[in-house]
Amino acid sequence: MKNIxxxxxxxxxxxxxxxxxxxxxxxxxxxxxxxxxxxxxxADIDTTKDRGVRFDPDVLIEDxxxxxxxxxxxxxxxxxGGDTIAKALILSAIENGxxxxxxxxxxxxxxxxxxxRAAGEKGVDLAFEASVGGCMPIIKTxxxxxxxxxxxxxxxxxxxxxxxxxxxxxDDGSPFASTLAEAQAKGYAEANPxxxxxxxxxxxxxxxxxxxxxxxxxxxxxxxxxxISHITPMDIExxxxxxxxxxxxxxxxxxxxxxxxxxxxxxxxxxxxxxNVNGTLNAITISADAVEDILLxxxxxxxxxTASAVVGDLVDISRNLLSGTAGRVPLLSFQMDxxxxxxxxxxxxxxxxxxxxFSALDRPGVLSTISGILGSCxxxxxxxxxxxxxxxxxxxxxxxxxxxxEAAVTKALNExxxxxxxxAKPVLIRIEDQNNED
Amino acid sequence: MKNIxxxxxxxxxxxxxxxxxxxxxxxxxxxxxxxxxxxxxxADIDTTKDRGVRFDPDVLIEDxxxxxxxxxxxxxxxxxGGDTIAKALILSAIENGxxxxxxxxxxxxxxxxxxxRAAGEKGVDLAFEASVGGCMPIIKTxxxxxxxxxxxxxxxxxxxxxxxxxxxxxDDGSPFASTLAEAQAKGYAEANPxxxxxxxxxxxxxxxxxxxxxxxxxxxxxxxxxxISHITPMDIExxxxxxxxxxxxxxxxxxxxxxxxxxxxxxxxxxxxxxNVNGTLNAITISADAVEDILLxxxxxxxxxTASAVVGDLVDISRNLLSGTAGRVPLLSFQMDxxxxxxxxxxxxxxxxxxxxFSALDRPGVLSTISGILGSCxxxxxxxxxxxxxxxxxxxxxxxxxxxxEAAVTKALNExxxxxxxxAKPVLIRIEDQNNED
Numbered sequence: 122m123k124n125i126x127x128x129x130x131x132x133x134x135x136x137x138x139x140x141x142x143x144x145x146x147x148x149x150x151x152x153x154x155x156x157x158x159x160x161x162x163x164a165d166i167d168t169t170k171d172r173g174v175r176f177d178p179d180v181l182i183e184d185x186x187x188x189x190x191x192x193x194x195x196x197x198x199x200x201x202g203g204d205t206i207a208k209a210l211i212l213s214a215i216e217n218g219x220x221x222x223x224x225x226x227x228x229x230x231x232x233x234x235x236x237x238r239a240a241g242e243k244g245v246d247l248a249f250e251a252s253v254g255g256c257m258p259i260i261k262t263x264x265x266x267x268x269x270x271x272x273x274x275x276x277x278x279x280x281x282x283x284x285x286x287x288x289x290x291x292d293d294g295s296p297f298a299s300t301l302a303e304a305q306a307k308g309y310a311e312a313n314p315x316x317x318x319x320x321x322x323x324x325x326x327x328x329x330x331x332x333x334x335x336x337x338x339x340x341x342x343x344x345x346x347x348x349i350s351h352i353t354p355m356d357i358e359x360x361x362x363x364x365x366x367x368x369x370x371x372x373x374x375x376x377x378x379x380x381x382x383x384x385x386x387x388x389x390x391x392x393x394x395x396x397n398v399n400g401t402l403n404a405i406t407i408s409a410d411a412v413e414d415i416l417l418x419x420x421x422x423x424x425x426x427t428a429s430a431v432v433g434d435l436v437d438i439s440r441n442l443l444s445g446t447a448g449r450v451p452l453l454s455f456q457m458d459x460x461x462x463x464x465x466x467x468x469x470x471x472x473x474x475x476x477x478x479f480s481a482l483d484r485p486g487v488l489s490t491i492s493g494i495l496g497s498c499x500x501x502x503x504x505x506x507x508x509x510x511x512x513x514x515x516x517x518x519x520x521x522x523x524x525x526x527e528a529a530v531t532k533a534l535n536e537x538x539x540x541x542x543x544x545a546k547p548v549l550i551r552i553e554d555q556n557n558e559d
Numbered sequence: 560m561k562n563i564x565x566x567x568x569x570x571x572x573x574x575x576x577x578x579x580x581x582x583x584x585x586x587x588x589x590x591x592x593x594x595x596x597x598x599x600x601x602a603d604i605d606t607t608k609d610r611g612v613r614f615d616p617d618v619l620i621e622d623x624x625x626x627x628x629x630x631x632x633x634x635x636x637x638x639x640g641g642d643t644i645a646k647a648l649i650l651s652a653i654e655n656g657x658x659x660x661x662x663x664x665x666x667x668x669x670x671x672x673x674x675x676r677a678a679g680e681k682g683v684d685l686a687f688e689a690s691v692g693g694c695m696p697i698i699k700t701x702x703x704x705x706x707x708x709x710x711x712x713x714x715x716x717x718x719x720x721x722x723x724x725x726x727x728x729x730d731d732g733s734p735f736a737s738t739l740a741e742a743q744a745k746g747y748a749e750a751n752p753x754x755x756x757x758x759x760x761x762x763x764x765x766x767x768x769x770x771x772x773x774x775x776x777x778x779x780x781x782x783x784x785x786x787i788s789h790i791t792p793m794d795i796e797x798x799x800x801x802x803x804x805x806x807x808x809x810x811x812x813x814x815x816x817x818x819x820x821x822x823x824x825x826x827x828x829x830x831x832x833x834x835n836v837n838g839t840l841n842a843i844t845i846s847a848d849a850v851e852d853i854l855l856x857x858x859x860x861x862x863x864x865t866a867s868a869v870v871g872d873l874v875d876i877s878r879n880l881l882s883g884t885a886g887r888v889p890l891l892s893f894q895m896d897x898x899x900x901x902x903x904x905x906x907x908x909x910x911x912x913x914x915x916x917f918s919a920l921d922r923p924g925v926l927s928t929i930s931g932i933l934g935s936c937x938x939x940x941x942x943x944x945x946x947x948x949x950x951x952x953x954x955x956x957x958x959x960x961x962x963x964x965e966a967a968v969t970k971a972l973n974e975x976x977x978x979x980x981x982x983a984k985p986v987l988i989r990i991e992d993q994n995n996e997d
Contacts, residue, residue: 411870
């Protein structure tokens with residue numbers, strides 16, 4: 122029986138899941154791969170913690186470099202996270218000719234171009250299915266299943282923490298702050314939730330997927346990123362009255378010479394399947410010329426769902442090693458020489474529909490003033506709705522627009538915000554509605 | 560630039576789609592694979608029809624055997640369908656050492672064990688993603704992404720014709736016969752719709768998936784198969800009142816020493832994502848020990864969606880040829896020597912929830928008689944509902960049961976059907992409700 126030796130760097134939650142799947146699922150993997158996958162070394166700064174996994178003596182060590190430099194290790198699994206030591210270890214492992222598996226979206230999104238180039242030049246595989254969407258096979262689907270398709274758009278719910286919080290606010294009507302605290306208590310949000318709730322984790326993921334889908338260099342810097350902390354139960358309630366749900370979406374669209382790549386809370390209609398993806402679930406719709414739309418959904422985080430994706434990658438690479446091949450599938454989906462720089466469109470240039478909410482004094486002429494400013498900026502109003510109930514002396518005035526350019530909307534909102542009759546910063550939530558393309 | 564030569568057998572709808580994708584998408588495929596995929600020969604009995612595709616001279620020929628026996632062809636794509644000539648051609652192509660791609664679920668479900676054995680012995684790849692779920696990457700997901708998982712269950716909508724018809728009856732309340740006729744007029748149902756509406760096409764697909772998921776030999780014969788022609792608007796309406804939708808489901812569950820594999824109309828609750836998969840869409844939920852549930856959805860039929868899956872297979876195999884490897888992924892997901900015969904449970908042995916509708920004369924004592932018979936067979940009633948409106952002198956009496964064994968339900972229904980006060984054959988529709996496990 123052939124054998125592949127694996128070295129695991131970092132044994133936190135997901136690393137422990139990987140170890141557990143390899144140690145407990147050995148027979149299953151053998152029956153599928155026709156070889157054993159041996160967890161030869163696990164490096165973690167804490168070698169004493171009880172992880173509920175029984176390692177053989179000498180497997181668990183402190184020194185990650187000893188794993189990377191061990192000539193007996195075939196595949197290095199990087200589960201440390203972050204973009205400092207993890208990067209150095211990965212680059213060193215590549216240099217040593219090891220195959221790599223990682224779930225490190227922050228690192229790949231910010232420094233992936235250099236890392237993938239190093240792997241490509243060395244001729245080693247670098248697999249990263251677990252970096253986006255946990256167990257949903259989104260990267261394999263793009264790189265392998267949709268290989269004959271021109272991908273036109275991807276719209277996804279890619280952060281379980283945000284989806285949990287927004288689902289809870291929708292169900293319970295409680296405000297963001299207390300819902301976040303509850304999510305933290307339940308372990309669905311980190312002690313420092315910024316990476317998730319500010320949308321940056323989602324931005325990392327859509328930057329990676331956009332590169333894979335369109336054959337472009339990874340570009341995280343230009344992904345517009347807006348989080349969910351300003352979403353109120355009131356806006357969720359209004360959304361529902363218009364037939365919409367609010368989700369933190371990653372939106373990526375191929376526009377020929379440019380790409381839209383943006384992350385922000387978005388209203389989507391009830392009949393969009395993504396609107397029913399609740400709690401910590403992730404999901405993504407991919408639109409492409411041959412398949413039309415396909416949707417994948419699954420747990421985007423958690424010990425075993427994420428570990429499942431890592432084990433899938435380990436088996437993929439093991440199969441390559443057993444066949445004596447590497448680079449069978451190009452790392453970023455396209456041949457290195459076909460990858461271009463495609464600019465990401467500034468958010469000011471996008472054209473979409475908008476939900477706008479103003480806190481306006483309940484005086485004659487206010488509606489006319491606000492709608493006049495919108496009109497003078499070329500923004501056409503589809504629906505206007507004024508709710509009678511006063512909040513701090515103001516009434517909410519809600520408008521849905523026809524398709525408009527963001528730059529025009531920003532200009533109008535700045536002007537409206539400076540009016541005496543407007544008592545708070547106007548609220549803007551973008552709408553993604555496939556039923557409403559005008 | 561390396562080159563792979565492809566021979567296509569059968570140029571009907573999907574075959575034409577494959578030809579179109581290869582001819583029009585050549586640059587895209589090249590940029591991903593780093594090689595050209597050349598459509599060297601296309602065999603079809605009709606070489607004169609205008610398919611909207613321009614073939615080079617000598618590409619389109621009548622004789623499929625000339626393709627199979629052409630030493631210059633690397634991969635044979637079988638798009639003829641059926642289980643006579645297609646089987647002979649595939650076996651001959653295998654014998655000639657060619658790699659195979661097919662979408663022929665009828666053939667694989669009924670004679671796949673022999674065909675896969677032949678391919679395995681010859682050491683050629685046989686890919687069949689397009690045989691189940693069109694462009695949804697369900698086979699790749701099972702064979703590659705979930706490779707570290709023990710798959711526990713699969714529940715799918717795998718036939719677009721049936722899903723279209725049931726969705727239409729649900730929306731419009733029109734009966735089966737006229738809805739079928741409308742589907743035929745729109746091209747969503749075949750002139751001879753039996754294979755689809757009797758559930759057999761779905762049975763083919765779940766027989767294939769069950770083999771892949773559990774490491775068992777393909778067993779079509781024992782898949783319980785019931786179609787949708789007896790589903791009435793009335794039952795769909797009652798289902799809605801209980802919070803259910805009716806879908807033709809393929810249900811497959813691993814039970815350790817045995818497997819459930821069955822196809823029948825099924826009530827599922829509104830909060831099951833499958834209940835929102837409407838029209839010609841397909842979808843499947845896979846439950847497994849590490850990932851919990853994942854869902855895939857997409858077009859299960861149609862020229863380009865199905866062709867997309869075929870092209871994905873062609874690229875997979877081309878990558879194997881370019882790497883000088885075959886059999887990289889075992890054909891049926893498990894190593895040949897790990898595949899067992901696992902019996903499929905007879906439908907009489909399954910335990911599930913039931914919706915029962917009786918046409919009962921509106922007389923005192925009828926409810927008590929019927930519920931008495933159910934009780935004496937050990938079937939516990941969860942809800943009983945008698946609708947006032949008379950139909951042909953009878954009133955519909957609807958009952959939902961707690962979990963019961965099908966054999967007991969059959970026995971009770973036979974007894975009830977023979978009562979004088981019951982005027983029509985009782986209606987039985989199984990319920991799959993994850994919220995209701997008692």
